[in-house]
Amino acid sequence: MLISLFAEASQSNLEPLSPEEGLKMYKNLREDELTPATLRSHQSRLQFFLNWCDENGITNLNELSGRDLQKFRNWRKDGLSVSSLETNMRTLRLFLQKCVKFDGVQAGIPGKVEVPSVSAADNARDELVSGDQAEMILQHLNKYEYGSIEHVVWLLLAAAGLRISALQSLDVVDYTSTHEGGKLTLKHRVESGTRLKNAEASERVVHLPEHVANTLEDYLSDQRPDVTDANGREPLIASKHGRIATTTIRKYVYKWTRPCMTGQSCPHGKTENEVAQCDAMQTASDAYKCPSSSSPHTVRRGYITHELDAGVPMPVVSDRCDVGSEVIEEHYDERSDQEKMRLRKEVRESVHEDGEQSGYGR
Incomplete structure (x- = not known):
């Protein structure tokens, strides 16, 4: 009973918001936070949602339901990789979170956006210029x-x-x-x-x-x-x-x-x-x-991979290429565990005159 009353009260506080107006407000809100290229990427992903809403007669985001979001997800995933679908659904959830603040979407709706789980293998891009x-x-x-x-x-x-x-x-x-x-x-x-x-x-x-x-x-x-x-x-x-x-x-x-x-x-x-x-x-x-x-990007990926393969320490590559170490490990580092061990050994031996005596306290 209390939950029902709360839901009715939450919905009564909403003001009509069309998908188009919601996107416009979202862009205005975030233009100072995001680079133009990132903002264009968000708009491009969200445009698919706007097109779907238009095709399905959704003209007011107040009325958006969890079932609608599931239907959109099923429609959007056609032809997309898991990684691309994850990116699209994360952007949609963020958009809807902002729409809650605009009093245009029910508070519980963003949490109903199902974002697929992406493994490191799915998320990393293998293509590079050798x-x-x-x-x-x-x-x-x-x-x-x-x-x-x-x-x-x-x-x-x-x-x-x-x-x-x-x-x-x-x-x-x-x-x-x-x-x-x-x-x-x-x-x-x-x-x-x-x-x-x-x-x-x-x-x-x-x-x-x-x-x-x-x-x-x-x-x-x-x-x-x-x-x-x-x-x-x-x-x-x-x-x-x-x-x-x-x-x-x-x-x-x-x-x-x-x-x-x-x-x-x-x-x-x-x-x-x-x-x-x-x-x-x-x-x-x-x-x-x-x-x-x-x-x-495949040239950049090839360069970073080549530097790592040559034994250049990851922090050096990170600073030179303006990319975080975690991103390098997930998206660029193709070395096997044995190759990483060999390179670490070579670096340590180049620092210590006697490789056998290297190590703290010796």
């Missing part, structure tokens, strides 16, 4: 596209493990030549149009090997157009229109990860003539259509 593949692409670019914008983009992604947002954010003044190569100073400049993923926490200085620095300097002196962006800054990676777009960086990665671009035979059985007519070969914007092409 060291051998990256080396082949860079050798090709060094020979045929030396010092071009595409060559420099690939060098900085593959030699520093940068996110594309970090690469795009760099200005000419952020590069400094040193006697050991060069360095990049990454800064969060939201007031003038560029962001780092973790805002000021992502700011850092990244060393560049000598061969990368030399190529970058040749690009700056010979091929970089003399342009500024809309905020009067001189972007390090620039087209004739100004600062390179992140979509262009993506195109360069998809383009050069197609095996046929570096002289390899098509792994999908196409002849040379068929490759020339392939949908993925018509323009750079079509490169993603190749099943063997890869996204920029």
Whole structure:
């Protein structure tokens, strides 16, 4: 009886709220908390919920029930991995929690969103650009596209493990030549149009090997157009229109990860003539259509995995690549327990002159 009265009282305090208005209020509330890219991701996931509500005649979130949420979950999971469904349902639950505060959803509704349990194996992404593949692409670019914008983009992604947002954010003044190569100073400049993923926490200085620095300097002196962006800054990676777009960086990665671009035979059985007519070969914007092409994140994942395999300590990789150790362990670290033990042994022996006498108190 008391529960029934409480539920009726809770519902009587609600004010009508359409799914569209709820999303608008959610975005306004969170725009100061989330980066634009994250906010766009939330909107994209929640748009599926809005479309489902429209198809099912739900125009007022006051009336949303646990049964409705289960029906939506069953509808949404079609074609999604467990990991993607988990992300979608978590975002929906967070949205509904905010709608409770807007007096638009019953207090118990967010708790009825069933979020699937995702194992570490389900959640980790296995795809990466291997060291051998990256080396082949860079050798090709060094020979045929030396010092071009595409060559420099690939060098900085593959030699520093940068996110594309970090690469795009760099200005000419952020590069400094040193006697050991060069360095990049990454800064969060939201007031003038560029962001780092973790805002000021992502700011850092990244060393560049000598061969990368030399190529970058040749690009700056010979091929970089003399342009500024809309905020009067001189972007390090620039087209004739100004600062390179992140979509262009993506195109360069998809383009050069197609095996046929570096002289390899098509792994999908196409002849040379068929490759020339392939949908993925018509323009750079079509490169993603190749099943063997890869996204920029696979280059970053390959770089981090390579560094770990080489024995670089995880805290060093974490600081250099602006990624937490827990994230590295779950998403990037492909080493077996035996390989980890071997590398730990090598690191300790490199520190202690006598490996047999190493250890506290000896």
